[in-house]
Amino acid sequence: MSTIVRPYGDTTGDGMVQLSFTLPVPADKRAEGAALQLAGKMGLDPAMVVHSRAMGDGYTFFVVYGRVQHLVDLGKVHVVERDFPLLGAREINTLVKRRLRRKLVVVGACIGTDAHTVGIDAILNVKGIAGEKGLEYYRELRVVNLGAQVSVPDLVERARAEKADAVLVSQVVTQRDAHLHNTREMSAAFREALPAARRPLLVVGGPRFDERDAAGLGVDRIFGRGTTPREVASYLVHAVLPARAVAA
Amino acid sequence: MSTIVRPYGDTTGDGMVQLSFTLPVPADKRAEGAALQLAGKMGLDPAMVVHSRAMGDGYTFFVVYGRVQHLVDLGKVHVVERDFPLLGAREINTLVKRRLRRKLVVVGACIGTDAHTVGIDAILNVKGIAGEKGLEYYRELRVVNLGAQVSVPDLVERARAEKADAVLVSQVVTQRDAHLHNTREMSAAFREALPAARRPLLVVGGPRFDERDAAGLGVDRIFGRGTTPREVASYLVHAVLPARAVAA
């Protein structure tokens, strides 16, 4: 099977895509030409401006359809595959009990000015999400959910006080890359406050993260859109236990 | 004023665009990675897959948002500007009368298997479009509307018989580039059948043409989406009269 594919409109290999954007130029022929120029730079050839609409005096909105010339090489796709087994609640509890010999401590929070707790609550609260119970439901996990708008210093302090094995941070607001700034600030603060050996596992999540960015943001793992609690719990035992079980 | 612009989401220079496409791969992490790879090749950085949906077993639909890194250089936008004056019906009639001294003959048709006559009728029929009367309304134009699904040989034959000054061809169906093939076939047939001096002006129109392609398709002019009859009539007197008025 070939690992090269193209977008599919209605025929294999047609390469068709849909695109929309606004340009800060008045709606006229030049604007359409500008839209085609951009579409061309994006690799659409041919490109058709199928809709344009003036918005106020200085902006024009476009819908463009066309064939994109790029190839997608599936062999070179970079993904964060789940590199740990997906376990059941019973297995997880047993593993923690047997190998850690104490409860695994998880501290969770929405940091910065972000007040979107539904996502982290879905992971932490008993109620859970998508039919899966949250981490509080796991007998061998101790969960401290700090809620919304927690400042980074408070989070570090509390993680230290609770002897957290893992810190779970949620970031939902992304305007002006707020989520990236806050995550970097958080990981830097932990690095500064604690020596590597005592630093808890740092996990961030939220619908707009790119899971491949963990290293760049200085965290151990990123979870995106549609994460379920069991995935997170399985990851935690995988990432916390082997290394630390020995030390514990 | 700078002639470099970027797409505008909600802040000047943010470069934000929306994109959607299908890839012929089953919906999983690899598919999302593939979508990001394509978005990356299109110049989106960062790119966010905000929606993905399995369609059947082998296809996945994506919606992607992100910042496109390309710049649009308004100085380099290539458009077909109207390079003739937009005239009123009275002026057009007067010009034809005075300079051609006979009626200007226009033969129109939908060629190939295309039966979409609404567009060419909008240009030719008295009724017109967008409040403008069609070419039949111009006293000094003689319009022969051949209707739909006219074969290229029939068109050439009829144009010759009518001594057409201009041939107006409409093409609406674009699947598999039908409009391009038909147009090329038509212009080649005219080139073969008639010496350059006696060849009528060749004009094509339709909603999905790129007006910049005239040379490539072997025609004199292309009219796209939203053309009005007056534009066409003005173009005809501009393109037919100066050169031929002398000869006539």
Place this chain on the structure above:
Amino acid sequence: MRGKLDLDRAQVRRARQLARRAGKPVVDLARGHTTVAVERAVLRLAGITGADPDGIPWVNRLVDAVAADVGLGHGVSVPVFHALAISGAHDLTMLAQKAAAGSVRFSLPSGTAATAARRAARRAVAAGIKRIDRRRAERERLVKRYGDPRQRPWIYLIVATGDIYEDIPQAQAAARAGADVIAVIRSTGQSLLDYVPEGPTREGFAGTYATQENFRLMRAALDESSKELGRYVRLTNYASGLCMPEIATLAGLERLDMMLNDSMYGILFRDINPIRTFVDQRFSRQIHARAGIIINTGEDNYLTTADAVEAAHTVTVSQLLNEYFAHEAGLADWQLGLGHAFEIDPDLPESFRLELAHALLARELFPDAPLKWMPPTRHMTGDVFRGNLLDGFFNLVGTLTGQGILLVGMMTEAVVTPWLSDRDIALQNVRYVLGACGGLHEDFVPAPGGFIQRRAHHVLGESIELLERIVDDGLLNAIADGTFGIMKRPADGGKGLSGVARHEDDYYNPATELLEAA
């Protein structure tokens, strides 16, 4: 029950009477003529298959040869079966080959030879009709086994890649995603071909050729899907254009379930000669009646060239005519997928209520017909976001007014023939609207004497006026005047007129005989 529109029953009766009076002369015309396509259809029923090396079906070669020798007005059955008897050809296909090679000539037998030829023809055609009957019984069995769609309207989706092998997976995906009916759109040129292409095809423009083999492949694929999904998935194609009767026949033979089959579409939108069309129409509808196929009429098309408000009554008039012609050809009410469409300019104030009025009018005029409700096309633009919204409101009218068949609108209507993803988005749209608003019709009660009722009464009134004029002037003149879709089509113009012949006294057509006997 009086319905939501409180229509005047006497008016409704009068409208139907007028339609009958307007249509009758055209039926008489059809009864007195035949066409090359009708004769080819008869021979197809009699078993001829295959095509010459250029792809021209043997049936065309054969009918052309007969016409050249003895003309068309006697029907081809007798000369053909007479020649078959005396030529020593094994079957019709071989006979056609010989005829093409010039080694057979056709003549009109008399006496016992004539009687024998008629009997042979009738026997052969009866076998073809029997095959159609078996296919109908098979459909009934499968519907019983797998079941009908759980909801009304049935969800009707278009596939149009041009390549049968791309169409098949797309159709199966659509069925899986919820389509109850799959229509394979035809290539732009096919309606003007005076023959039916052969074999599987991959090179259509904006649609796939209708061929017997393509029908078979797609029906088989959808039988698989029906089994997988536990719901009988119907297949539709187009019995229109110059080969309408033959395609109807092939549809019956390959168990297609619905066919686009309008009495005037070919005239208006393909510039096919009116007489040719009406003759072909009648025969094709007799086949559809026998095959248990639901026809879909094309009134929606008028609203792509004429204004949907001004011309609303032309839709109603055409529906009444289509109903009359259909009944006359033997179709039952459950087979009448009369068309109408959501085509009013969305910028018009109260456009949605106007749509409701028109859609309800059709519903209440034809309570037992599975009306086919067509989506916005004309006012769709490249703004695909707005397009999906309009389609949602179209779907809402569909469920509020109890339409029978919902042709699913696509957000890319103004851009491309549907993409795989367009269908998926469109089906989600339908599912949302039917799911979220499924029972809302209970709460939709047009105010008595209000906007919706008044509009419906008005359109019905205009329809009656127009029908009166048509009765006076004749339907053919009305068509010539641009009454429908503003397309002017004189009775002596258009394509395919040369393929029409008046019946001679001894005209014989075993298919008509058998079909009308039933």
Place this chain on the structure above:
Amino acid sequence: MRGKLDLDRAQVRRARQLARRAGKPVVDLARGHTTVAVERAVLRLAGITGADPDGIPWVNRLVDAVAADVGLGHGVSVPVFHALAISGAHDLTMLAQKAAAGSVRFSLPSGTAATAARRAARRAVAAGIKRIDRRRAERERLVKRYGDPRQRPWIYLIVATGDIYEDIPQAQAAARAGADVIAVIRSTGQSLLDYVPEGPTREGFAGTYATQENFRLMRAALDESSKELGRYVRLTNYASGLCMPEIATLAGLERLDMMLNDSMYGILFRDINPIRTFVDQRFSRQIHARAGIIINTGEDNYLTTADAVEAAHTVTVSQLLNEYFAHEAGLADWQLGLGHAFEIDPDLPESFRLELAHALLARELFPDAPLKWMPPTRHMTGDVFRGNLLDGFFNLVGTLTGQGILLVGMMTEAVVTPWLSDRDIALQNVRYVLGACGGLHEDFVPAPGGFIQRRAHHVLGESIELLERIVDDGLLNAIADGTFGIMKRPADGGKGLSGVARHEDDYYNPATELLEAA
């Protein structure tokens, strides 16, 4: 008239009585306490402006200094105006500077000094209230001149770039495109700031800081738009968070027209202390009442954390409480933009009819309030095509049930704060639905005893039960138990409690005195 839901009037009366009984103890609590924010608001009315070099407003410095010296329980007015009299400061701002420099101390005067201080305070505050009155009169004049929107619901659009100078052109573009009300969303962090930032700002996250200068700039821009468009364009912001009373005051001073101002939102969704909130609430509503500002309550938010079907009655209960608190603070019915939302899972069968039932219930319970109808957010996904469709059906409920204010939903709800083009697409959506279906409410008649009526009666019944429980347990306990939005907020928890003080016997607040006298 009985309405479309046939609600039982006795039940409705009972629900209102229960809401009064549930709310009364909280009002009593509010009457007996003050907060730093209330006191700062009073001083803002009295004319203090400006901020220190770190951006902390002088009013904060001043109130903190007073609290440090004499506590908050007496109100700051008397100690401040006493100090002003004896310190030789020209005005309050200078006094604050001196206090910050440590060169003034505050004390509680008695006798004539106290009387003089009260009189001075009252005079200064009265001047502030006068300015608010003038702004209200100005609004009335402009509305008369330019006119109100031609249609209901009013079209309400959000601007949220974070930069006031990007917000302004976007707001003007939105107004031109049809918005009747512009809301400038606040930066994520502002509600927990215990001071109001100063000056024009360009660095908000997902919203722009609410500052007096931003208010002024935007109101001036929209005055221009109003003139250009011949329609008074309203401006909205948020009187919520730790500075609610001050922001209400600034809104009055800068002629904002509507303010988000919910009695419980801060408690539930910002974890602000309940007592702090209720005290701040009452004062801010008194200001809004005086300023002729329409408040918008936040019941929609409950349905983002709780299920919209299960928790439908919590919306009703909260609306009744918000109504009671609003009336108590002097707001008239026309000022009550009670919130509710289209948040039912669209995959739920009959979800649209459930939405209609809920929306109609609110409409019929509060016939004179300009209800604020909020779009789907929770079940919006990155599928923007589907998003635009859902928003269309949301708009349809808005027009079918006669909502007062329509917050326009955006197809990118799950993705980004609205883009310029999102607003344009959304407004086209609204225009289509209001235009095409504007009169459809005439034909929308919930079946007597049918699904919609039954659902509405059921929700009203559940609301009464819940109110009975709240009356028994106390509203503060109900909040602590997670009754609203499943958020559990104990009365002694949350932010800002340290800024609350019980009134001392000599508590004096000239603003309350003046506002309650009216």
